[in-house]
Amino acid sequence: MKATRKVQQILANYEGENPGVKGNLCRMLMEGRLKGTGKMIILPVDQGFEHGPARTYGPNAPAYDPHYHYQLAIDAGLNAFAAPLGLLEAGADTFAGQIPTILKVNSANSLMSSTSGKDQAVTASVDDALRLGCSAIGFTIYPGSDRQLDMFEEIVEMRHEAASVGLPTVIWSYPRGEAISKEGETAIDVAAYAAQIAALLGAHIIKIKLSTDHLEVPEAKKVFEEQQIDIASQTARVKECMRSSFNGRRIVVFSGGAKKGEESIYDDARAIRDGGGNGSIIGRNAFQREKSEAMAMFDKLVSIYKGSE
Amino acid sequence: MKATRKVQQILANYEGENPGVKGNLCRMLMEGRLKGTGKMIILPVDQGFEHGPARTYGPNAPAYDPHYHYQLAIDAGLNAFAAPLGLLEAGADTFAGQIPTILKVNSANSLMSSTSGKDQAVTASVDDALRLGCSAIGFTIYPGSDRQLDMFEEIVEMRHEAASVGLPTVIWSYPRGEAISKEGETAIDVAAYAAQIAALLGAHIIKIKLSTDHLEVPEAKKVFEEQQIDIASQTARVKECMRSSFNGRRIVVFSGGAKKGEESIYDDARAIRDGGGNGSIIGRNAFQREKSEAMAMFDKLVSIYKGSE
């Protein structure tokens, strides 16, 4: 399928990358109802690992079934579906070729003691991603954790292997750990820094959280104030994060966090759109609602990203 | 031997998996007195490693002999026999091809200090499993331990290797360690979480413990209460665990723990059956009784799983 000019412009930023990686990026950008717009909505379902099944699927019981998520992503016309190994395998044959998948290759969980450090286990491989026909791998890093350097080394190796076989890498860059306060985890200076680190590590797609106007690092705070960098609105903060992602040369999607009101989700999407972000990665806010509600929400989000609302 | 419709339905859930893995799952499901029912009884004998010989075999001296266990599993018409390397090797030739075996590839023991962390040693390989003609490998993880991430990385690699040569993986998912209270080890929220983790790690068969109605993790407790998830009876709790195993798309067997009264064992089996579980994995409660008693107990369990008692 012929790629739109917009998509071709985005792909051109991945210069020097092989056609396999670009082809898979194209595949995700040309899928679903936002195809060709340069915008993306991704459904991530790794919360069963992170928070346990009841907290994750309990609010909407059909979501206990892996097929539910594949079907939701397809029916809602999303760009991609991301999940850990076992969950992807549980529907990989039924839905083969019907929706681009992202294999989340590392995972943490809630049954970790406060002294064990912020870290994740590598739970899948690039070989798994090829075997399952995935379009990308996904990996979480924790800038701010005392384990971050090890995590960086892990993803750099996996990214190298993945790219060599034509698979792009999505980095979930989530600041947390010993060096950062709770409030700092979503501070704008830290969010922009997290985006920059992911970009420098070679992420093809960067996933960060929407941020607040808090400034965590004193030296950064000083620069934000001196340079009068606008961080008053969410739109302004998205802009700063895009600028920190090689001046927009990398695809950045923003996550919404725990379930919240719909209007708030739509406002987020408008800010992402107006700030030049590439889209949303929405998990619990989608699959913890009844399917009809989730479908309506995605429908509205598509309209927003298309610019009509 | 033609697989029953029930067994074919179960195998169909392992979609995308190769015929080698499915063939071995079929072999276990079509073995013994429960063949074709979709139910399983497995005899595991790794307690000599975990607790030492006297605590394990002392109550029934013939059980010191590895052949005793092979013969018991065969005579009782069980689906499979699981044990560590040395024990399997000690009867592997005599009983070659007579009972599906599961090579337990990691093991802990009781001679570990309280500060050494909850972990196990990898004590056998996929090559060993092939050489010994096993039908699966078995691996224990400890969600809640500070060593859990390493354990996850180990099993993910071994599972990948095992599946690539047609061997399914059974994960013993036993919560314990720094992040969990003693009572929490069998809490229903934790048990269901343990099942979910095993499923996400790619287990073909999940082994967990029967649980209590305790709720360990505050955030989970809140959801169980809000969503009014029924955990009053063992049957209800088995249902919740099956739901947490990809909505029943994975085979789950439940272990009984230390030796206890027969009626209690039968009640457990009825709860497993009525909650949609796939069966029992019974070690000490079998081989610590005299063989005739054990045979009678298995006879009764078979009846229960067939639905007639």
Place this chain on the structure above:
Amino acid sequence: MKATRKVQQILANYEGENPGVKGNLCRMLMEGRLKGTGKMIILPVDQGFEHGPARTYGPNAPAYDPHYHYQLAIDAGLNAFAAPLGLLEAGADTFAGQIPTILKVNSANSLMSSTSGKDQAVTASVDDALRLGCSAIGFTIYPGSDRQLDMFEEIVEMRHEAASVGLPTVIWSYPRGEAISKEGETAIDVAAYAAQIAALLGAHIIKIKLSTDHLEVPEAKKVFEEQQIDIASQTARVKECMRSSFNGRRIVVFSGGAKKGEESIYDDARAIRDGGGNGSIIGRNAFQREKSEAMAMFDKLVSIYKGSE
């Protein structure tokens, strides 16, 4: 994109195959103007290798440029484009993700002496296919050649490697060589035999030539006559070839050979359609015409395969 029931039925025939391979088959079947119909038109451009540039591109000079072929395949809404390494590379970045590509991994040429045997050189690897983002590899075998056994061993190894990383294999099964007469190369018994060999070697897609009613092998001739196998029409012969491809469980596309009249091409397509074949692989008959003529021809072929003409 949701696959049609027809495509899902076709994919179900590739049982035991991993989701990666099925996903790529789906990708080709769900591409272009025939998407979802189970029919395919593929543009192959390896004749520059086989016959030299002037004989190949001379009749339509723009075809000297590799981009011409990518663009033609995209503009005509075909299912896939097949070519050797260098030609694919020359447009792989510009057209990344826009049309499924098949990397032809072996090639012969016309500068071979009559005594050198019918063989091809392996000119690309599975790694190349991944790096270039291809959807499949393609390989030619010559049943009937004294080198055929070596060719079979080559493709079986490459197919194994390709499938393990999610890439299907297309086998060009072209009878020729010491064991076969010129007329026998297109004999129906030989064509059906060539299809059967490709299927047995594990081809995911089989490419054979349309055949004549000649019967080459005396023992085969006897059976065709005894069993009164209908080979009178091209439709009947296509049916026999499909039957020989695991009773239609494998995708089979038919090639047309040197440039010829349009009506003849359309009659071929109708026979392929009516005989249950999966489509056409058309090279010289496409790119040796002016682009507007080629586009009109593909338009007509699409209509024929959709059943309307």
Place this chain on the structure above:
Amino acid sequence: MKATRKVQQILANYEGENPGVKGNLCRMLMEGRLKGTGKMIILPVDQGFEHGPARTYGPNAPAYDPHYHYQLAIDAGLNAFAAPLGLLEAGADTFAGQIPTILKVNSANSLMSSTSGKDQAVTASVDDALRLGCSAIGFTIYPGSDRQLDMFEEIVEMRHEAASVGLPTVIWSYPRGEAISKEGETAIDVAAYAAQIAALLGAHIIKIKLSTDHLEVPEAKKVFEEQQIDIASQTARVKECMRSSFNGRRIVVFSGGAKKGEESIYDDARAIRDGGGNGSIIGRNAFQREKSEAMAMFDKLVSIYKGSE
């Protein structure tokens, strides 16, 4: 050093190739007196292997010394110097970084019986090229030889390895062997075919011989005549060869063969220039003359390629 627009246009044709390969192509195109013009003159010194020392260096004794050739290439302001392993090693340290070098990785010789087949030995590796700081590897193929398929397989593997570490591949495509007459070795249809084969095998730079208006292959002859392809002049024939090199998307340099008169060399260069070729690869015609004469000749060639003569 900033690359000229002309050089950037050439590099853009190597789409999908990594920056290492492009960087080395750029390095050669931006070296010497023709830097930035898109034209190249390369000094190849592998004739000592091919014809023996006396036939090679005898006419100009200083040429027995490897340093002579390095110095000549540097002093004349050429783009690159190509030679086999030992010869490059003999000056690699002295001239490190001063002239791009091409490691000729296979070689034939004149001490081969007429029955041993047209083939070459692989006499150096990609590792050698990196260790010696080379800018490319060079490899000879003999289309027309009964050994050609093996040669194709060798170069395809080496090219893959070389490109993965940032080294371009120059293919010397020299038709000869059982399938071709002596006159056919330089026939225009065969020369264009040789260029096409090199391009399809993935050559980054193609080296072929200037051709005659002879047409060797009957089927090709027919097309040349039908399509009225102009082959009357050397300029026209260079054009046909460029067209056969992916419509000019690949760099093509032409060799001059045995020593001949200067005017003839200059006429060749003018034809190469006017036909759109990228330059000359001149060995014996350079180093078999006295250095002052060779310098004067190169000076003249540079002027021709710059378009002023």
Place this chain on the structure above:
Amino acid sequence: MKATRKVQQILANYEGENPGVKGNLCRMLMEGRLKGTGKMIILPVDQGFEHGPARTYGPNAPAYDPHYHYQLAIDAGLNAFAAPLGLLEAGADTFAGQIPTILKVNSANSLMSSTSGKDQAVTASVDDALRLGCSAIGFTIYPGSDRQLDMFEEIVEMRHEAASVGLPTVIWSYPRGEAISKEGETAIDVAAYAAQIAALLGAHIIKIKLSTDHLEVPEAKKVFEEQQIDIASQTARVKECMRSSFNGRRIVVFSGGAKKGEESIYDDARAIRDGGGNGSIIGRNAFQREKSEAMAMFDKLVSIYKGSE
């Protein structure tokens, strides 16, 4: 391009090193406006990793774009451009072959807790450097850190691998950590020691900071005083550092640190020049100014290093 006598003298110090490594050193020494002088100015842009994007690029917004830095290095006629993986990749194709690049293969960041130790993550490989066409790899060590021994072992392994494929290694030798006071980080005895350690680890180019006349280590202080080593001026201290770098047998470049006044930068350069140093590595002082100012500054620095100011 013929190397100057000065450059050849410098290369001769790398005796026993292969021509690939020397060729790349030559390439950097023969690039830009200082080519052939033995002096170098390098633009390093890894501060986005070290300090975050706002602190790094905020003062000069165009610097958020990776292309800005490539272009600045080229336009200013510098010798090389150094950056981490992601940043180099973001312009590697556009600027392929136009400026020697140094791949910074390890990186720290500011989101590290005070208890996590002074260390860096390895974020790129030698393979990456080859693929991207780099002329060297760069690696930071922290003499004085509790992690320094691990860092030494990492770089020694990478240096070995890099040199074997013709890539020189630049060591950023930055004293810091548990064993050193804040003032000691730039003490002359420590700076000279840092240079010596880098040289002993096999650095081809050593990068250290300009130092103060503070003496940190008591035993060293004693010797400096006894031997009356001149450390009064920056020029004298540069001399001491060069002496400590194998008596000037290794290339040493000095970094300037945070943005400061221009005159101070020029004085530094004069001291480097007069003390026998090889040049400056200037990041923030360049790209945090407007481009026109940065260009003027580089222009002045070139003049200073050429000896005319």
